[in-house]
Amino acid sequence: MTLLNAAEQAGLEGMLMDSSCRNGTCRTCISKLTRGQVHYRIEWPGLSLDEKREGYILPCVAYPQSDVTIELPV
Numbered sequence: 001m002t003l004l005n006a007a008e009q010a011g012l013e014g015m016l017m018d019s020s021c022r023n024g025t026c027r028t029c030i031s032k033l034t035r036g037q038v039h040y041r042i043e044w045p046g047l048s049l050d051e052k053r054e055g056y057i058l059p060c061v062a063y064p065q066s067d068v069t070i071e072l073p074v
């Protein structure tokens, strides 16, 4: 499941993680991955190459490949 779905199941969505489109285009859910790895099933989520290199992810379309720690926008 996606990180956003996992957050919802844990009861965190809405309290900590905002979302809108849920398909990787609006960037509402943008967060920074500080530990672990994710992968995407869509060709190119709405992130620039520089953002991806800096660790930004879109949890609505990001699938964890390990335990992860993410930093949410304030």
Ligand code: FES
Pocket (backbone or CB within 6 Å): 018, 019, 020, 021, 022, 023, 024, 025, 026, 027, 028, 029, 030, 046, 058, 059, 060, 061
């Ligand atoms: S909710 Fe729109 S990009 Fe994640």
